[in-house]
Amino acid sequence: DAGVIQSPRHEVTEMGQEVTLRCKPISGHNSLFWYRQTMMRGLELLIYFNNNVPIDDSGMPEDRFSAKMPNASFSTLKIQPSEPRDSAVYFCASKIGLVNTGELFFGEGSRLTVL
Amino acid sequence: AQTVTQSQPEMSVQEAETVTLSCTYDTSESDYYLFWYKQPPSRQMILVIRQEAYKQQNATENRFSVNFQKAAKSFSLKISDSQLGDAAMYFCAYRARETSGSRLTFGEGTQLTVNP
Numbered sequence: 001d002a003g004v005i006q007s008p009r010h011e012v013t014e015m016g017q018e019v020t021l022r023c024k025p026i027s028g029h030n031s032l033f034w035y036r037q038t039m040m041r042g043l044e045l046l047i048y049f050n051n052n053v054p055i056d057d058s059g060m061p062e063d064r065f066s067a068k069m070p071n072a073s074f075s076t077l078k079i080q081p082s083e084p085r086d087s088a089v090y091f092c093a094s095k096i097g098l099v100n101t102g103e104l105f106f107g108e109g110s111r112l113t114v115l
Numbered sequence: 116a117q118t119v120t121q122s123q124p125e126m127s128v129q130e131a132e133t134v135t136l137s138c139t140y141d142t143s144e145s146d147y148y149l150f151w152y153k154q155p156p157s158r159q160m161i162l163v164i165r166q167e168a169y170k171q172q173n174a175t176e177n178r179f180s181v182n183f184q185k186a187a188k189s190f191s192l193k194i195s196d197s198q199l200g201d202a203a204m205y206f207c208a209y210r211a212r213e214t215s216g217s218r219l220t221f222g223e224g225t226q227l228t229v230n231p
Contacts, residue, residue: 033219043206043221056218089158104219106152106160 004107018080025094121222138207
């Protein structure tokens with residue numbers, strides 16, 4: 001079975017450019033999470049969706065970050081304009097439901113470097 | 116706000132030996148879940164073991180077991196018969212059992228090295 005699929009795996013871009021990270025959750029999972037991992041702050045939850053609806057976006061650092069989930073099988077995290085401090089690994093994760101004990105499955109992450 | 120603390124940035128163990136990774140957390144909730152995730156160099160986060168706070172019995176998954184001390188808010192991971200493939204970053208994580216959301220809070224991580 002396919003796990004959570006993220007693309008691109010690596011991206012290097014210049015400051016000011018728009019970055020779009022993509023995620024395909026596991027089929028049947030209705031909760032989707034975007035995390036960011038940096039050496040300084042560890043793993044931070046940016047936003048999560050349930051049934052395609054954003055539930056909590058309080059972790060989104062600023063207005064330059066936006067996330068969408070147009071359907072149950074696709075989500076994007078966009079940074080516009082990007083800055084060097086956005087360099088991090090961005091993880092997408094999915095699970096069934098919100099409050100049960102179902103396992104959170106992570107993708108392999110997208111490593112973003114902003115020069 | 117809930118916090119998760121892993122006080123050991125790095126640990127090492129000899130192959131076939133046992134190692135214990137520490138984790139403490141702070142919460143005012145009475146019902147919650149605790150997790151240990153493993154992140155190998157491939158970066159993918161893999162669930163190692165899960166504990167439900169209302170269960171007194173410590174969770175066990177093959178060579179992995181936890182020592183859950185609810186009163187002390189401690190949740191350590193014991194790896195027995197360590198193998199080279201256990202080398203990874205290990206994250207302790209907490210999630211409250213709440214109806215309004217499902218925020219998973221991670222600790223800072225412990226880098227485990229397994230020496231042959």
